Amino acid sequence: MIEPTRQLITAGNTAFLQHTVKQLLGYGWSVSHAVNAHKAIELLDKKPCQIGLIAIDPSTSILPLEIDSSPRLADISWIAIVERNELSHEKTREQIFNTCYAYQIHPIDARKLDTVMESALAMANLQGTHPIPTLSCLDDEYQIVGNSPTVQLLYRTIAKVAAANAPVLITGESGTGKELTAHAIHAHSSRRHGPFNVVNCGALPSGLIQSELFGHEKGAFTGANQRKVGIIENSQGGTLFLDEIGDLPLDLQVNLLRFLENLKVLRVGGLQEIPVDVRVLAATHVDLDVAVGRGAFREDLYHRLNVLQVRVPALKEHLEDIEALARFFFQKFSAEKPTKVCGFSHECLTVMRQHHWPGNIRELVNRVRRSMVMCEHRLITPADMGLERRHRLSRDVDTLQQIRDAAEYEAIRAALIRNKHNVMRASIELGVSRVTLYRLLEKHGIEKNGCHDERQAIHVSSR
Ligand SMILES: Nc1ncnc2c1ncn2[C@@H]1O[C@H](COP(=O)(O)OP(=O)(O)OP(=O)(O)O)[C@@H](O)[C@H]1O
Ligand SMILES: [Mg+2]
Incomplete structure (x- = not known):
């Protein structure tokens, strides 16, 4: 954890601030005063800080800086100082609510203010300054995010199975990251410079899967005007990921088993078997044990594929990672399309930790994307994410x-x-x-x- 710096920026009505600032010096805060937004950004460039004190001038009843005008200013956790009667103005209340971490009523109790500022500083340090823990891949697009014991265990399993060459069966609920895990296994294996090909066994019409996987010779069937090299052959030297393996028709399960046993393919209409050096990874969200029990999946193929297993945990099993994951997707989408939104409100993070995430990480990705479009303030609220608000706001x-x-x-x-x-x-x-x-x-x-x-x-x- 980064040691918090007790550096403070102030803005607004100086008469209000003078006395308070003098007291805060006694609590170890170093203070710099900004007369306008431009000056504030200049000061932040020289002395970065995370906490701001902003005094509302009773003559105008509005915030002296347009906090939302710059992400640098919006990044600060601002604490407003306001006269009690100013809170009767709806505009003042709205401005404070939308842009500030908290507010204090004038005249200020310095001890109380110090506690609020310290809490804001602790919160700012929780959000955003520490690096997002990931399992790094060759390709940034396929980074796995998480640092919980559950995900650490996944990292270790990926590293172990990546070092082997046997087939791997990847299981887990929908949207947990099975395909991402397959990418990571490939990226950490000695095959990483070879191709990584994906076949979704549930998405191809059954008549096409055979030639898609194994290829065909010219004239093998009506419409086979040219020779086609199948995806297994095309994965030479690399990895083939068979997604939704539970949907593979029974007749093709026999062919796949034969291939896994001798690592040779026979194109449809072909006479000669062709050796192929490819590693097979398979994924399923259905319980193959059950499928074997009701005769929908061959037991011998099941055992052949199930040599090594990776179980990808559901998001509810590693809710500790939710903040890192949410920040990861937030940064990813901000890089694609610049946004004025600065991050997630404290309440939003709390509500995220309490949601059950039936759609797992895919649901989180979609909710973060949605919230960045819907958010009208500095920080994303539970409502922006379409999540229920069950608690009092910290700013309440x-x-x-x-x-x-x-x-x-x-x-x-x-x-x-x-x-x-x-x-x-x-x-x-x-x-x-x-x-x-x-x-x-x-x-x-x-x-x-x-x-x-x-x-x-x-x-x-x-x-
Ligand atoms: N730990 C993680 N870190 C970062 N992103 C993740 C993580 N896990 C999943 N994702 C992202 O979540 C989305 C869903 O992941 P993926 O497609 O791998 O899931 P899946 O288990 O294959 O889903 P399905 O069962 O629906 O096919 C993707 O956008 C993926 O990049
Ligand atoms: Mg998938």
Whole structure:
């Protein structure tokens, strides 16, 4: 974790600010004052900072800087200082809500403000400054994102099976990343410079699959005007990924089995078998065991394909990765199309961690894409993502106790994730006893399942 810098930028009504700033110096904040947006950006170039204090002038009732005018300014967590009666203006309330992290009523209690700023700083450090953990591939397009114990286990399995040459059966729910996993296996194998070809066994008409996979000779059947080299032959020296293998018709399962046993293909209408050096990876979201049981899948082929297995976890099994994944897709889509949106609100991240994600990572990709189109503010809200809002907003928080609770909740959650859900280690890091940490877990509704099993996920129930 990066050490937070207690650097602060201020803007707006100086009479309001003077006294406050003097007090904040006593709390260790270094302050620079910007007279306008242009000056603020200049100051940020010289002294980067994450926290801003913005005082609303009672004579205008509007924010003195157009925060949304620049991503540099929108990136700052702003805390507004406002007179209580100013909050009766709808425009003022709307501006604060859309652009600020929190607000404080004038006259300011410096201790309370320091706590709010510290919480904003901690939050800013949680979001955005640390690198997104990935399993790097040769091609950036196929990066696997995640750092949870569950995904670490996936990385290790990928590395092990990549070093072998036997077929691999990749299983997992729809949208979990089976195809991405197949890419990663290929990219980490000695075949990485060879081709990577994909056949979706469920998408091809059954009459075409045979010649698609094995090729045909000229005149082999009506309409075969030319020789066609099949995709297996075309994968020479590389990897062939057979997606939705459970949909392969039974007659072709025999041919595939024969190929896997002798690594030779016979084109349709051909007389001579052709040796091909190709590794087969197969994926399915159906339970092949069950398919074998009801006679829809050959048992011998099942065992031949199932030499090595990779199970790709559902997103609900590694919710700790949701923030990194969401930020990864956010950055990817921002690079494709520049946006004024800066990231996800704290509440949005909380709601994301509570959603069940039946569509797994594909659902997340689509929701992030949608939210970037729908978002009208600086930060993406649960509504922008089409997710239900079940909790109070952190920016609704206005008592010191509520601010402390929110900060405490975040600190505990982050410590548990950093310590791979080991309560003992997390309690040492947080400087509290294990008993106290258990009490706090109960207070915040954070359930810890199986402290001894590092692969267990933390479940956060409704607070
Ligand atoms: N760990 C991950 N990191 C980054 N992106 C991921 C990850 N897992 C999946 N994705 C992305 O999610 C989307 C779905 O992944 P993929 O197509 O590999 O899933 P699948 O399991 O093959 O789905 P289906 O069963 O529907 O065919 C893709 O856009 C992929 O890039
Ligand atoms: Mg797929």
